[in-house]
Amino acid sequence: MSRFNTRPHRPAGSSPVTTTGRTTTHAGGTGYSRDERSELVLLAAMNMVGQRTHYERADARDERYRNLIRHLAIEDPGWTAGMLGWLRTGAHMRTDSQIGAVEFVHARLAAARLHRVLPGPDAVPGTGETWNRSVVRRVLHRADEPGELLAYWTSRYGRALPQPVKRGVGDAVRRLYTERSMIKWDSPRRPYRFGLVLELTHARATPGESWQSDVFAAAVARRHGRRPDTRGLTTLRRYEELMNLPVSERRRVVLDQPQRIRDSGFTWETLAGWLQGPMDAAAWEAIIPSMGYMALIRNLRNFDEAGISNAAAAAVATRIADPRQVAVSRQFPVRFHAAHRAAAPSLRWGWALEQALEHSTANIPLLPGRTLILVDTSSSMEDSFSADGTTTRRDVAALFGIALAQRCEAVDLYSYSSGRFGWSGPPRARTRAFSLRPGEATLRAVERWETGGWFLGGGTDTAAAMRHEYRGHDRVVLITDEQHHQDPIEVSKSIPAHTPLYTWNLAGYSPSHAPSGPHRHTFGGLTDQAFRLIPLLEAGHTVPWPWEEQQ
Template identity: 50%
Template sequence: MPKFNKSTARPAVSSPIHSEPAPSGRTHEGAPGYARDAKSELFLLAVTNMVGEETFYESASGRDNRYAELVRTVAIEDADWTARFLGWLRTGAHLRSAALVGGLEAAKAMAEGGVPGGRQVVASVLQRADEPGEALAYWTTAYGRAVPKPVKRGIADAAVRLYTERSALKYDTASKGYRFGDVLNLVHASAATDRQGDLFQHLLDRRYGRDESVPDSLRMILANRALRAEALDRPEALLDQDRLRNAGMTWEDALSLAGPRIDKGRLWSALIPSMGYMALLRNLRNFDEAGVPDEVAAAVAATLADPAQIARSRQLPMRFLSAYRAAPSLRWGHALERALDLSLAGLPELAGRTLVLVDTSGSMAMGFSRDGSLMRWDAATVFGLALARRCEAADVVSFSNDWQGRRSTMVFPPKRGESLLKSVDRWKSDGYFIRGGTDTAGAVARHYAGHDRVVILTDEQAHYGSDQDVTAAVPADRMVYTWNLAGYRMGHAPSGTRTRHTFGGLTDAAFAMVGLLEAGRDARWPF
């Protein structure tokens, strides 16, 4: 009888998130906890970190301090990896604050350790025109007014790349602690062209109240001033689409200038052609309430569902769910469904039978941001249901533990032809968010039935009850993938070799690694 040449034999593969083979600690709920190496811990924390936000088991300050310490440690150990990772975090994982903080902390550690490259790291994580000011505000709050040259020069490089007339009109507002002029004054950015030189001088003049005159080269700023002045007496001027666009008028400014003097439906109709993707997405309810005509709404929907626009927008998949919940009008539903599907295009297609376990314990009910509109269990549900739709056959289970008379697990029945957003609605309305403890081991043991693989979407904070890892009920020759949605320090199972692997994040970016492992190839970092 063969010992090795069996139908279940598969190549030994590895993945980048590595943990120790045996537990050295405990999860926050008392199960055996597997510590990860510094890069792995940093990756899982960074791709789920909104910075400054409380989580169920960590305070905002404790979490942020852990993140900064990990960045500094890894930046000294492997500056090249850190630079590639932080650049990807901003442009591939679409996380703004985590990338910005990481870039500054990495540059600080590199400068102190005599490691070159901090300037380039800082410049790479600043991708929007308000971010040079954000970077200075973070630095001075954390470390004072003495800014090291690599940080200063990286911010200057970003300012030269990002500061335009349009970005100045949008972001250089009195509400900011660091105005564009402050940034230019502190980092001594050198303009790339004569026209940008005129802009930089204007920004400095405006910051210090010397902007009575505007150079003729700054045509958009001049047009903006003229339109504002005219709108004071003749608000109908704000209905001219070409003038709005040429003046770089933001929708916030136009609404404020118009006040109640113009029909909101007409004003939104004029503004929509010059609005960016994110602005359209966040204003769907406003469009409905203002009575925007169907033909205008159809144009908005076409933009929202356009693959190129979705890719350029860098929206997290959860933003489409948030928009859907905020304005569930029938005229937006199909476009948002299409946008969500396209934003999850990186999810793999999996043959055979897959068990998808979605953690809906109480700790997963924490919000990603202060507004509390989206929870970690929302992300787990979206990713879990979307993945199941790409499987040849899938069983989807919500799990927690017995709590207030509820079952510890609930099997979610599929409906043929149902859209992903409607499935998420049904998950919520039919009570699949259980909100108890985290009996991961029990859920795996109860529902594993010869599946080809198991996918667990969780914060990994399994509760006490067994000294084995939570995947013990799955044979060693079957793949178990953990998708981490919180980034706490201890994992619930070993990871990185053979058939046990952990990934994470709030986008589909790292799911590509699952496809590599299924094909019998080692998975690398997604950057």
């Protein structure tokens, strides 16, 4: 009886990730090199700047990223600028996109000084704006980011700022600098305060916007230690009035006049420092209505410990579960998992976080037929994703593996690593099946995965795991860092050539474990956007880069 030759050939859709030749993975298995564009996109979507990974030092990883940006900024500025814009707004990678913009501009200016003829037009088609100015503007979307970008530029290339950087930052500050953003982000602890950014870039307010001129003037005054003129700045004036209150009167304002706190532009951090005492339930309830979405989900345990009222908790839960709030917040799905874990054992927030997670994974499609999902839980997947080390790659892999499995008509979901006896032993899969339970919440299923022994550790025998668990499925999805060990049968050849194999790369290493080509596709990133491509590819569509879809 034939095991493989049982299904009709599917239409062969194509995706933009391209492999260029054979090599080996970091773990010694058969690998494939990617072209520069593919390598850059997969690296950028997963790179946490300055963070060491299992197979790559932080400095080597960051330098690889910078070199790819610098080369492609000259070879194809339009494509690279589009990628950096998507990196900030689509992949939600803030620091990577700013570093990329700086390296983009510096590389093009350096090449121009060497009298090189740069390929393609220097201006964005149809606008007359230079690529350099455009890319700086595209990556700045939060009021603290202009200062961050300038700090990175001066740390790398000195205090002399070229005109494209000044103009791009100037474009951004006219969009981002407001009274409330100044109160939130313009701290003396930051070397590049709002006033310094304005002075370095010579940014001017938008003509006719007198309030913006007042904001800019106040920012410069604050930077030089002068009292700003707040006559036209209501929020800043209210803020200063509260800051000048004696400490002994402040808690009474929280109790009797909570609206004053909110109208002053206070953040919860400002309020905590201003009170010079504990953040009790009254303090939290005064500031909760004006807290940002991320601040809410990061403080759920603090709310419980302070004992906020059920009414206040219900208001927080409603905001957390609001699909519009989830969309605007641009939180990675794994943030809701981290919030759920941090808030445990409280039962207050589970439903709201589950709803938020469902909204944040809404792009995962319903997949017909039978799907095999293999989640890599080897030791290399223990790399940290968060600064405090509480979220790892294997956490992300488990979350998305379960979320995808819940959208499948029929699914076999496995955790896998290696069952070899010694590193030099023959390939041997170690797998463990995970059964979905009807009606089980995603967060509860992930918790069961984490506590029930599905993180296997050890090496990575991807090809052996595929051969061991493949039973004529309609597609195979691998969630992995791709760094499998040596195997006489390659990953791609471990299932029939006509069966679609989708690899979700969670590390961005340069060697891939399979070639890109008919029925073999690789995705990356921390959002759910990649999965929506599966039905398109299986229908035979050509899938462009994410930012090219909008053009």
